[in-house]
Amino acid sequence: AQRVTQPEKLLSVFKGAPVELKCNYSYSGSPELFWYVQYSRQRLQLLLRHISRESIKGFTADLNKGETSFHLKKPFAQEEDSAMYYCATSRGNEKLTFGTGTRLTIIP
Amino acid sequence: DSGVTQTPKHLITATGQRVTLRCSPRSGDLSVYWYQQSLDQGLQFLIQYYNGEERAKGNILERFSAQQFPDLHSELNLSSLELGDSALYFCASSVFGLPTDTQYFGPGTRLTVL
Numbered sequence: 001a002q003r004v005t006q007p008e009k010l011l012s013v014f015k016g017a018p019v020e021l022k023c024n025y026s027y028s029g030s031p032e033l034f035w036y037v038q039y040s041r042q043r044l045q046l047l048l049r050h051i052s053r054e055s056i057k058g059f060t061a062d063l064n065k066g067e068t069s070f071h072l073k074k075p076f077a078q079e080e081d082s083a084m085y086y087c088a089t090s091r092g093n094e095k096l097t098f099g100t101g102t103r104l105t106i107i108p
Numbered sequence: 109d110s111g112v113t114q115t116p117k118h119l120i121t122a123t124g125q126r127v128t129l130r131c132s133p134r135s136g137d138l139s140v141y142w143y144q145q146s147l148d149q150g151l152q153f154l155i156q157y158y159n160g161e162e163r164a165k166g167n168i169l170e171r172f173s174a175q176q177f178p179d180l181h182s183e184l185n186l187s188s189l190e191l192g193d194s195a196l197y198f199c200a201s202s203v204f205g206l207p208t209d210t211q212y213f214g215p216g217t218r219l220t221v222l
Contacts, residue, residue, distance in 0.1 A: 032207065032208045034210075043111075043112075043213045043214065043215050043216070044151075044198065044200075044213040045212075045213065046210045046211070049210070051208070086150075086151060090207030090208060091207070092207070094207060095153055095156065095164045095166065095207055096153070096207050096211065097153070098143075098150060098151040098153075099150065100149075100150035100151075101150055101151070
């Protein structure tokens, strides 16, 4: 079965410092990978997806097949980045599977 | 609001009772998903419907059931409620119900079982 691991439940970073949220997935091949975000008092929403190779709100995520990772990165954290972040993956017809999430807090 | 809507926002009930949660998908979306979010379990997929038919099943208990109606809204029925069923229940929708679809989430229903 698919498995997504986000090893950090909580992550605190100072404003202006780089951010890296870790995500590892458990199987080989070419999965679809996503990052979803939930800001305070807002709904869960898609932040970015691997296939689009885009940068959203300064965040990027690179797929590393060798390490089976899809870490989310941002060079300079901003206070508005404080949120809950979920990594998710799917492959073929298998359902989207979410990790347990990382709560990111940006310290002013 | 053309986004995903869920009612009610909050629900407080007693053990042994039965409740129904309702979800209306985004306009144009044919697929609906239900998730349970509890503090220690993260976001757990329960069940998915596409155009009225069940498409995928996750960790849904036998005490729980769902359906999607011809107008595409969906209901999640939770019966014989236990304290451990207290959680946030999210509905999401997508256009084609494919695993690669972007899912659009509703605001959730917070269920408290006393």
